[in-house]
Amino acid sequence: MTHTLEYSANVSPPKAKHLLSRICKDCLPTRTRLRNHFVQCQEECPLCSQVPEEEWHLLVECEGSREAWSVMGLEQILTPRLQSCNNIQELIFDICCRESKEVAGKMALLMWVLWQNRNNFVWHETRISARQAGLQAMSMWEDWIQVNGQVVTTNKAGQQQHVAHVNEQQQPPRYSYLKCNVDASFLGTTNATGSGWCFRDNQGRFLLAGSNVILGRLNTIEGEAVAMKEAISEAIQRGFTHVIFESDSQILIDAISSRQQGYSTFSPLISNIRSLLSLVPNFELFD
Structure with missing residues (x-):
């Protein structure tokens, strides 16, 4: 799993990579996990108050989280795996292994935004909608790519490769354009x-x-x-x-x-x- 996390690390912020690491090591402090460690707290999800809070529910199913995946452009990546993956760790591992580094990085950043939104509600009683979470993750992804000066492309052989982002805005267009x-x-x-x-x-x-x-x-x-x-x-x-x-x-x-x-x-x-x-x-x- 360490190799899997490194796979997405180069195209996502360190905080997103760190979150994936916590999830895959079973140490994300969801309410279900806290209760299993004898912490006296409510078990229900703080966002919907409907079911026990665990990673799969919070990051995939809760309060329209699927819309956040859709806004981020990952709906078609997620949907086929809803039945084949048994838990959030399998979902992360499968996406990191089978999809591009760009997709893996976007997934990591989206999960970070969803987890941050949950924490903001628990500790500060502020939250954004699933759509807003998706847009925020998309904006953060765009900023990350621009700051790091690179994009991820796929060559004709299907191999992922990084290329430097070249700012060509100052180059003149073709004749007559x-x-x-x-x-x-x-x-x-x-x-x-x-x-x-x-x-x-x-x-x-x-x-x-x-x-x-x-x-x-x-x-x-x-x-x-x-x-x-x-x-x-x-x-x-x-x-x-x-x-x-x-x-x-x-x-x-x-x-x-x-x-x-x-x-x-x-x-x-x-x-x-x-x-x-x-x-x-x-x-x-x-x-």
Whole structure:
């Protein structure tokens, strides 16, 4: 199991790797485990108060946790294993052994967020929804990849390999193409999210830009998606026919490019972006 944990360590924060280690060593202090060690505490799950709290329930089944897996893009990874895996350790081991390092890292980070959400409720009486937990894990994953300057790819032989993340936003587009960069911003402690976009020609000269403020604190990926949607709509309205749209969110680009249909509340926005892109054949995405 140590090798399995090391497998996901390079593409997930140390705190997520540490949590997997505690789970696999049977030392995560769930209420069931505390009771087995003669600690006087309630046995029911603190989030739902329906069943005894143990790892499988908390991280897979409790209070819509499946939605968090779906938002993180791991629903299709989890579903086939619900019947074949007998406990959380088997689930972790199977995913780490059979899936990519990227998937293993995302799983580790999602479990950390779910466990943190549980602890926040137990000790501080604050909690977020399963959807928010998934979005938080997705945002943390994106930040981790950007900070560490690497992404995980699969070569034609099916082998996993790390490649350096190259920031190509300053490179000009192909001849006759425009380039549009999109981004999201968060306005201090206010309950608002900013989105913006900027068009340049193939020589890097500024053409036009726009921005918007949305009431409500969106997740980083949601903010990027809103900015992307607004930029594509603007390009269509202005009659642009050859545009490369860039975002620094690998997760957003993957979600738009994927043929899989999601089932989270984030999915309609992605579907809308896909529909807009389909209207103009020479609109492209780049991260």
